Amino acid sequence: MAWSDSMVSMNGTQVSYIGHDCKDIPEFLGERYGLLTRRLDLSFNQLRSLAGLKAFTGLEELVVDNNLLGNDLQLPRLPTLHTLTLNKNQLTDIEALLGHLAKATPSLQYLSLLGNEACPNQLVSLDKDEDDYQRYRYFVLHKLPTLKFLDTRKVCKTEQQEAEARGAFMKVVKPKLSDMVAPGDPRSECSSMPYTPLPRGSRDGKNHKGVFAKCRYVYYGKHSEGNRFIHNDQL
Numbered sequence: 451m452a453w454s455d456s457m458v459s460m461n462g463t464q465v466s467y468i469g470h471d472c473k474d475i476p477e478f479l480g481e482r483y484g485l486l487t488r489r490l491d492l493s494f495n496q497l498r499s500l501a502g503l504k505a506f507t508g509l510e511e512l513v514v515d516n517n518l519l520g521n522d523l524q525l526p527r528l529p530t531l532h533t534l535t536l537n538k539n540q541l542t543d544i545e546a547l548l549g550h551l552a553k554a555t556p557s558l559q560y561l562s563l564l565g566n567e568a569c570p571n572q573l574v575s576l577d578k579d580e581d582d583y584q585r586y587r588y589f590v591l592h593k594l595p596t597l598k599f600l601d602t603r604k605v606c607k608t609e610q611q612e613a614e615a616r617g618a619f620m621k622v623v624k625p626k627l628s629d630m631v632a633p634g635d636p637r638s639e640c641s642s643m644p645y646t647p648l649p650r651g652s653r654d655g656k657n658h659k660g661v662f663a664k665c666r667y668v669y670y671g672k673h674s675e676g677n678r679f680i681h682n683d684q685l
Contacts, residue, residue: 463488471496473518480505492517500525514539515565521546525554532557538565544586548593560599561590569601588613 458479459466465487467479472495484505490512497517503509504526511533519539534555541547547568551558563569570578570586587600591613598605 458483464491465489466491467495468492469494473497474499475502477502489513503528523547523550525550527554529555530557531555533560534558535560535562536566537562541566541568544568544589545593548590552594557596558594559597561594561597562601564601571601588616589618592618 457467457470459468460483463486465479465483467476468491474497475492480502485507487506488508488510490503490506490509493513493515495517497514497519500514500519500523503512506528508530509528510530512528512531513535515535515537517539519536519541521541521543523541534551541563544563547563551561564571570582587603587609590600591597591605591609595610595614
């Protein structure tokens with residue numbers, strides 16, 4: 451694909467290169483705009499690498515939403531970068547990512563990871579809840595204590611205190627059943643089926659059979675709320 455300046459939007463020190471389906475940062479961007487750019491937006495491409503950022507030595511804001519960046523993400527050292535948004539990529543390893551950012555972006559204050567598996571948000575994973583997300587925030591703030599804003603919320607003082615005290619133990623990890631059972635174990639078959647209290651033979655909708663069984667509990671009605679108002683001679 452031939453690159454040209456007409457594909458680049460520049461306003462002062464802000465450069466946008468959005469929606470061109472590139473897998474790597476084009477060399478001409480760094481050659482022509484690297485020294486001048488303070489804010490760079492590379493959203494809606496197919497980026498798998500950010501190696502081309504080496505030319506952007508004075509970068510302060512970087513937006514790379516809606517790309518294909520994964521756990522092998524490597525940023526060059528960007529000492530002046532204070533804002534980074536990585537929304538809707540393919541990041542899953544939060545601990546490795548934060549360790550890398552702590553070294554590569556020492557001035558980082560604003561970070562957003564929404565839409566990645568590394569960010570346990572109900573919009574991405576229905577099995578996550580607000581408690582999972584709050585523990586994630588504590589863990590991120592423990593690793594990156596200079597952050598002032600994470601995802602959609604400002605970092606408050608109580609969060610900073612909790613992250614400092616217990617953030618190291620707040621990493622959200624939920625083992626899968628498939629990782630806990632041996633091949634051939636009956637539980638591995640059940641893990642892909644929705645829970646139901648019915649016996650196995652009654653679960654097949656195409657070959658459904660009525661189910662009868664004995665119950666060891668007998669109800670006499672002595673403790674029924676209704677029996678407080680009905681006498682025997684009224685039955």
